[in-house]
Amino acid sequence: DTGVSQDPRHKITKRGQNVTFRCDPISEHNRLYWYRQTLGQGPEFLTYFQNEAQLEKSRLLSDRFSAERPKGSFSTLEIQRTEQGDSAMYLCASSSQGFSSGNTIYFGEGSWLTVV
Amino acid sequence: DQQVKQNSPSLSVQEGRISILNCDYTNSMFDYFLWYKKYPAEGPTFLISISSIKDKNEDGRFTVFLNKSAKHLSLHIVPSQPGDSAVYFCAASETGANNLFFGTGTRLTVIP
Numbered sequence: 440d441t442g443v444s445q446d447p448r449h450k451i452t453k454r455g456q457n458v459t460f461r462c463d464p465i466s467e468h469n470r471l472y473w474y475r476q477t478l479g480q481g482p483e484f485l486t487y488f489q490n491e492a493q494l495e496k497s498r499l500l501s502d503r504f505s506a507e508r509p510k511g512s513f514s515t516l517e518i519q520r521t522e523q524g525d526s527a528m529y530l531c532a533s534s535s536q537g538f539s540s541g542n543t544i545y546f547g548e549g550s551w552l553t554v555v
Numbered sequence: 556d557q558q559v560k561q562n563s564p565s566l567s568v569q570e571g572r573i574s575i576l577n578c579d580y581t582n583s584m585f586d587y588f589l590w591y592k593k594y595p596a597e598g599p600t601f602l603i604s605i606s607s608i609k610d611k612n613e614d615g616r617f618t619v620f621l622n623k624s625a626k627h628l629s630l631h632i633v634p635s636q637p638g639d640s641a642v643y644f645c646a647a648s649e650t651g652a653n654n655l656f657f658g659t660g661t662r663l664t665v666i667p
Contacts, residue, residue, distance in 0.1 A: 443598070470653075472653075472654070479659065480659055480660075481559070481561075481644050481646075481657030481658050481659050481660055482599065482644070482655075482657045483657070484654035484655065484656075487653040487654060489653075494653060495653045495654065497654070530598050530599070532598075537651070537652075537653065538587050538648040538649075538650070538652060538653075538655070542604075543589060543601040543604060544601075544655070545601065546591075546598030546599045546600070547598050548596070548597050548598045549596075549597070549598045551596075
């Protein structure tokens with residue numbers, strides 16, 4: 440399977456613990472995105488990488504969140520001191536080009552986080 | 556501040572009939588629009604897109620219409636099939652931006 444893969448698919452953690460999600464994009468894609476989706480909402484943009492450079496961060500990405508893409512390939516999203524409000528699906532996506540006619544981003548299956 | 560809105564949370568349609576899903580946006584800088592389909596516990600899957608230089612784009616059973624003056628787009632599915640049952644998200648972007656703005660989704664149920 441050469442799509443975007445995310446790990447783990449599900450994570451249950453206690454409030455205050457740290458969690459890390461990993462994303463492996465489609466191999467030839469240099470652009471990588473993280474989104475968050477809560478129940479009843481559409482995906483919300485968190486951050487964007489082009490190669491290893493983190494070029495854009497949403498104000499949703501509080502200082503408890505950090506994302507990296509060390510070699511321009513896989514990416515990690517870490518949440519420190521988790522709170523119940525962090526419970527959501529964290530979606531990774533990748534693309535080879537920016538948004539313009541005919542282009543899209545390809546999403547992974549998501550990582551569900553439940554904070555108890 | 557919801558810049559992309561899908562005001563119908565759900566829609567039920569008989570198999571074989573037309574499904575029409577609607578989307579409105581407020582940001583006049585948006586010039587590229589996409590529709591995604593999402594099954595439970597999966598990530599969104601790209602369906603079809605349209606640039607603001609067009610008012611219609613068709614791909615098989617799926618057609619997207621764009622009315623820039625009304626800041627409105629719609630997705631038509633003809634004929635609807637039970638496998639089309641899913642949540643459909645409208646998304647928008649502007650040239651040079653690195654993020655998509657999504658609506659809240661419409662759950663489509665196609666009744667056999």
